[in-house]
Amino acid sequence: MQANTSSLPPSLLLILFLVLGAAWMSLIFFLIGVSSGWHKLSKRFLAQSEPYGQAVTVGPFFYGVQMRFRTNYSNVIRLTAAEDALYLSILFLFRTGHPPLCIPWNEIQFGRAKFLWLRYVVLTLGGQERIPMRISERMARKLGILERLPNCEAQSVL
Secondary structure, eight states: OOOOOOOOOHHHHHHHHHHHHHHHHHHHHHHHHHHHTHHHHHHHHBOOSOOOSSOEEEOSTTOOEEEGGGEEOTTTEEEEEOSSEEEEEEOGGGOTTOOOEEEEGGGEEEEEEEETTEEEEEEEEOTTTOEEEEEEHHHHHHHTOGGGOOSOOOEEOO
């Protein structure tokens, strides 16, 4: 005699798989937000309004962006340089743990870095938090950030 081994219907298994997969990915995105410093920045710089005045937006595609611990935000981050602040946002699908940010220009320090033949602009976000964000010179040029840079030599970055 065979035991009655009932299994879950395939449609219920698919739904369970999708729900658990979404929960797992949300946890991963949240942990990335904590490790990169985004979570720390969101405590003070949560975006409460739209960009003020003339604004230039770049991204999310075709630009490389890295934050603390080389956390890579390439192809998922959008940066908007407005008169009042730098606005950062993540594509909706990856937004868990990454609320939109608005960081005033006086809370950003600017520097340069290079690695091999590549040149970068390093933005240190938050006077207290000091979260590094590395963007390409091309992205900084499109945002108008190069005009804000002090005349300093590039530092070598490993």
